Amino acid sequence: MEDFDHLSAECFDVYQFVNYHCKSTASNYNKEVTVAALVSRLQIYVERVNSSLEKSSLQFVSTMSQAIKEIDMMLYNTRILMEKRSNLRIAIINVHRDTEEYMANLEHKDAIFKKLQLARHAMQESDSWGKVIVELDEILEQNDTNGSKDKFCILKKSLCALKHMSGHAEREAQLEYYKNKIEILATPSVAYCFQTGNITQCVNLANLFKIIDRFSQLKLSYRAIHKNNLIRKWQRCSETQSGTDVIVRFYKFLKDFIEDQQQLCEVVFNDVSEIIDTLSETLIDLRYYREYFTNNLLEKANSKFEFLIHTAKTDSQFALDINKKIGDATIHQDRLDCLNEAIFSYFNVFVEHYPDMEAAHAKEFIKGMYVKNADPTEIIRHLENYNASLVRTIDDTFERCVVITRKKYINQIYIMMKNTIDAYIGVYFEVQKMFLLNEIDFIDWNMLQYNINLMQLLGDLLRIITYFENKYSLVNPINDSTINRANALTVYNFWQGQLFNSADKAVMVVEEKNSELFFSLRNVGNIVHGNIVKIILLAIENHFLQMDFSRGETVDLPDCSFVPQEYITQVGQYLLTLPQHLEPLLLIPSDSLKSILCFCENAYGEGKACADILLNLIVEEITKLYINKIDGIASLSLFGAKQLAVDIEYFGNVLEEMGILPKPDLQQIKALLKMPLEQYNILSIGYNFRLVTMIRQKRNIISR
Template sequence: MDISALSEPSFSAADWINANYKKYAEENGKKDGATATSFIQSYVAKLQLYVQQVNYAVEESSQQVVANMPRIAKEAATLQCDVAMLQQKMRTMRQEVAAVQEETGDCMATLERLNTLQTKLQAAKESLQESDGWGNLLAELEDCFERNDLKGVCDKLTALQKSLHAQEQLPGHAERQTQVEDFKNRLEAMASPSLVQCFAESNLEQSQKHVEIFSSIQRLPQLHQYYRAVQKNVLQLQWKQALELQVTDSQQTPHQHFLTHFYDQLLEHCQRQLKWCVQLFGDDSSSEVAQSQPFLVIAELLPALQPTRDTHILQLLKTSNERLELLGQYAQANQSFVLHLNSILQQSNIVLPSDLHRQLGEAIFEYFHKFINQYPRLEETQLSTQVDKLLSKQATPSDAVHHLEDSTRKLYEWLQQACARCASITNDLALCKLITVLNGIFKRQLENFSRTQRQLSLSLGSNGATGTGAARSENWSLLQYTMSQLQCLTDFLLRLHQFEQTLHTRMTTLANRLQVAADGHSIDIYQTCERSAHTQLLASIADYQAKRADASAATSADSLGIFPQIYGTLKTYLAETHDITLNILLQPIEVHLAHIRPPVESHTSAGINMPAFSFAPQESITQIGQYLLTLPQHLEPLLLSPSALLKQALELCNIKYTQAIPCADVLLSLVVEHCCVLYQAQILQIKSLPASSATQLSVDIEYLSNVLEELGLTINLQLSQILILLKAAPEQYLSLSSGCEPRLVTAIRQMRNIISTQ
C-alpha cells in the first residue's frame, strides 16, 4: 500500500481507493464482490495499523518536548543575561572611545595646520627659486626674439609659462601674467608670415611645426583662425576669377553657370582640405574641431563674398528676358551644392555641431530668400503676359468657342510649368503666395468665357428680330456653340479640381518638411526660414486644409477650398450658358406667341353656340406645335450620346439631367415647361374673352396638349386648369373651378365676364 500518496497536496481519497482496488484486482486476476470485500478488509486493517503507528509517534514526540522545556527555558534565561552584559561592555567602550577622541582632537588639528604650513612653505620656496630664474628666462627670451629663433622662443616661452604657474603665490602675479601674454602675442606675430605661407602652400610638415608651437602656448583657436583666413582669401580670389571668366568668355561659359562653377571649386577644395586638416590637426584633443574647419571656412566665406552673390545675380537679372529660367538655374546650383555637401558629411561620418550646421545652411541659402520673395511677382508677370495672348478677340461665336478649348489646355500647361518653377526655384516655400497670384490669373481667363458668352447672347438677339429660315438655321448653329461652351466650362472646372488636389498634396508635403526641418541632420533650405515666415507659412497651409475639410464633397467638381470664388463664377457661367441654350430653343416659340392675339369673334350669330369641332387651332399655335415636333430631330444628334464632359455640364446646370433618361428628352421637357409658362403668361394678358373666343382658346390648348402627348409630355398644371375653366359653362363655373388656383379662377372669370354668385 502506497502511504506516501496521503501527504500529497492534491490527494483524492476516491481516486486513491480506486487505483489501489484496480491494482489489487489485477494481482488476484478477477473482479467480483468477494474481491471487493477482501480488498476492503485488507486495506481497512492496514489503515488502522498505520493510524496506530502515527498516534504512537505523536505521543512520543510530545513527551520529549515536555521533558525538554525546562532545559530550554534555563538556556534562554542564561542567553538573556549574556546579552545584558555585552550591552554594558559596549556602552563602556563607547565612553572610552569618546574620551580618547576628545583628548586627541586638538592634537590632530595642530598636525593638519602644521602640514598646511609645510605645503605653503614648500610652494613659497619653489616660487622664490622660480623668481630667481624669471629674470634669466626673460633675458634669454629677448635674445631669442632678437635672433628670430622661433623654436628657441617657443621653448623659452613654455618654460616661462611653467615658471609663471610656480610663482602663483607671489605678489605681482597679474603683471607677470600680462607679460607672458605679451610675449605670446610677439611670438604669434613673428610666426604669422611663415604660418600663412605654409597654409597657402599646403606644406604639411612646416604647418605641423606651427601647430606644435601654437599648442605649446595654448593658442590653437588663433591658429584655426589663421587657417580659415588663408583659405577664405584663396576662395575669394577664385570667386573673382569665376566672375571675370563669365564676363570675358560668356559665349563659351554661359553666365547662368558661373555659380555652379564656383560651387564645384568649393566642393573640391572642401574634400582636399578635409583630408589635410585631419592630418594637420589630428593630434588635437578633439578630432571634430579638425573635421569641421573646411565647413566652417565655407560658412564664413559665402556671406562675405565680394561682390555678393545676390548683388551679382540682380545685375544679371536686370539684363535678361528669361529671369525665371535664370533663377531656376541658380536655385538648382544651390540644391546641387547642398546635396554634395550632405554626401561628403555622410560618407565621412562627420556630425557637425548644431550651430555650425545651421550657420552653414544659412550661408548657402540666406541670400536666395530675397529672390524667393520676388518670385511670385516675376511669375505673375510671365503668366499675365501669356494669358493676355489668350484673351479672345474672335469675331464669330464659332471661332470664340474653338479658341476657348485651346486656351484652357494652354492655360493649364502654363500653370503646371509655373508650379514646376515654384518647386525648383523656391522649394515650394512661395507656394501659398503663388496661389494668390493664380487666383488673379484665373479671373483673367474667366473673362474669355464671359466675352464668349456675351457674343452668344448678342448673336441670339440679332437672330430674334426675324423668324426666317436662315435665322432658324443660325439658331441651330448657336445651339452647337452653347453645347461646346458648356463642355469648355466643365473641362475647366474638372481641371481646376485636379489642380487643387495637386496643390493640397504639395502643401501637405511642404508642411511635413517644415515641421521636421528643425530636427533634420541634413542641410536644407527649410532650416533657414525665418521664424515668422515659418510660422506664417504653416498657418496658411493649415487654413487651406481647414477650408478643404469644410468644403462640400458632394460631387467631384466641388471646390477643395483653394479657389472657391472661381468655382462659383464657373458654375454661374454654366447656368447662364444653359439659359442661353434654352433661350435659343425658346426663341421661335416666343416669336409665334408674340403673334397670338385675343381670338376674334368669328361667328357673328350672337345667340348660337357653335360646337367645338367647328373650330380649328390658330396658325401661331400650330406653328409652335410643328416646331416642338421637329425639336427631337435637332436635339438627338447633339445629345443622344453626349460626351462625359457635356453630360457632367448638364448635370451641374440642372439636377434633372441626372435621371436615367436621355439628355435630349430632359432638355425637351425643359423647353416644354418654359413654353407652357410663356403660353400661360400670354393667355393671362387677355382682357376680354367672349364665349366663342374661349372655345377657340380651349381648342388651341387642347391642340398643344395633343402635340405634347405625341412627344411623351404633358402641359403643366396651370394650363390644364385654364383649359377646364375655359370649357366650363357659366352656370357650372363655380363648381368646376373647385381645386383650381384662385388666381387663375378669378382671371378667367373676369375674361369671360362671368358674374360671381358668391
C-alpha cells in the first residue's frame, strides 16, 4: 500500500494518478481489469484507514475522562491558592499598620533624645563659652598669636554649637570683637613678615587670617605695604637722579620686585594676582607724578619726538617684560589689562597732544618747501632734495605715530600727510610759473632743460605718492610688520578700542583727498608739459609771422617755377634740427619721467620713444598753428594759392623725412589750393566742408 501514500499529499492530482497506472505494462492488455484491480486495492486501503481511525477514537474517548478529572483538580488547587493569597495580603496590611505606629513612636522618641543631647551639649558649650573667653583674653594680654589662634578655633566651634540657643547675636558680636583684636595683634607681624619676605612666617600668618576670616584684609595689607615701598622708591629715584634713566631704573626695580615676590605669592596666595594688583595700584597712584616728571623732561629735550619715542618704547618694553614674567593661564585677562592700562595711562596726555606737535612740525616742513627769487638750477636742486626728504618725513611720521600713539591718531596723521603733499604740489605750481615769468622771443634750450627736469621731479613725486598710498592707505591699514611683533601681544590690547575711530568717515575723507591730490598733480604736470611744448613752439611762431601772400601776381606760372618761401623753410630746418636737441633729454627717459608723462598724456603709453611722441604732439600744434595762419589770410590770388600749396607740400616733405605723416587737414588744404577755379565746386565734393568753405572764400570762388 505504499503506492498510495501520496494520496494524502496536498498536490495530489487524480487525473495524473489514473493516467500513470493505465500506462503501465500490465494494463496494456486490458484496461478494465487494471482499473478493477486498482479499485479493489483502494477499497482495501480505505478499510485499513477506517480501522485506524476507529481505534484512535476509542483510545481518545477512554483517556478523556482522566484528563477532565485532572483539570478539575487543578481548578480546585487554584481556588485554595487564591484564598491563601488573600489571607496573606490582609495579614501584611495589618502588620504594616502596626509597624507604622511603632516606627512613628520610635522616631518621636529618637527626636526627643536628640534634642535632649543637643540641649545637653549646648549647656556644656554654654558653660565652656565663658571659660574659653576668659582664657582667650589672658592669651591676648600675653600677645600670644599662636595660642590665641587655637582658642579662637574652639570659640568658633562653640558658636556653631550654640547657634540655636538664645543670645546668638551677642555671641557673634563677641566673636567679631576677638577677630578684630587678633588682627590688630598680628598686624605688626604682618608688616615685618612682608618686609623681610620670610615665607614660613607669612604662611603662618596666612593660616591665622584664614581662621579669623580676614584673609582678604591680609591681601590688602600686602598690597598697601609694598605699594608704599614702591612709591618711596620712585620718590628717591626722581629726587636723586635726572633724565630718562629715572624711568628705566624704576622699571628695573619693579621687575626685581616681581622676581623677589613671585615665590612668596605663589605659596601664600596660591597665585601672583597680588603682585599684579600691587603694581597696578602703585602705577595708578604715581600717574600724575610720572606725568609731571615726564613733562619736565620733554620741555628740556632737544628733540621732543625722540624723547617721546624713547619713553613710549621704554613703557612698551616694560609692559612686555611684565607680561612675560607674570603672564599665566590662571590669571584673568582683565587683571593684565588693568596693569597695562596703569603702565600707559600717564602717557595719555602726551598722546593727546601728539597731533598738535606733528601739525606744528608739518607746518615748519611746508614752510621750508617754498623758494623765491632763486636761480632755476638752485630751484631744481632744492626740489630734488625735498623729494628725497619727503619720503623720509612720511616714514618717520608714521613710525612716530605707531610708536607714540599705538595707531590711535593714524587717521589724522594720514590726512595731515595728504595735506603736506598737496601743499608740496602747490610749490611745483609756483615754480613752473617762475620759469615763465620773463617770456622771450627766441628759444631757450636751458629753460627747456629746466622744465624737463621739473617734469622728472614731478615723476619722482608721483612715485612717492604711489609708495605712500600702497604702504599707508587707510583702506589698507598699516601692516603690523611695521611694529615689533612682540609688542602686538597683550601690551596693545588696551588700545584696540581706540584704533581707527570713525573709520568710515576717515576713509571717505581720504578718498576725496586722493582724488584732489592726483587731480592737482596731473594739473601741474599738464601745465609743465604744455610749457615744454610752448618753449619749443616759440621759434615756430616767430617764423610764421613772416608769412605773406598779399602779392597780387596773376601770371599763371607752372608749378615747377615755385619754390617754398623762407618762413616755411625756416620752420622745416628748425624741425629737422629739433630731434638732436630732444633726444639727449627724452630718447631714454628715466622711469620717473616716463611715468609722469604717461600719467599726464595717454599718448606716451603707446610704447613709442618719448621724443617721437613729443615730436608728434609738436607737429600737431604746428599744424593747428599753420591752419590758423591760413585762416587769417584775407584773400589768395591764383599765384598765392599755388605758392601756399607749394609751401604746404614742402612742410609735408619735411615731416615725411622725419618719419611723421602729414596731418589730413593740411593735405586737404593743399589739394583744395591746387584745384582749378572753374572745377573747384565739383572736385571739392567729399572734402571737409569747413576747409572747403574756408579755401573757397580765400580764392574768391562763388558757391553753386
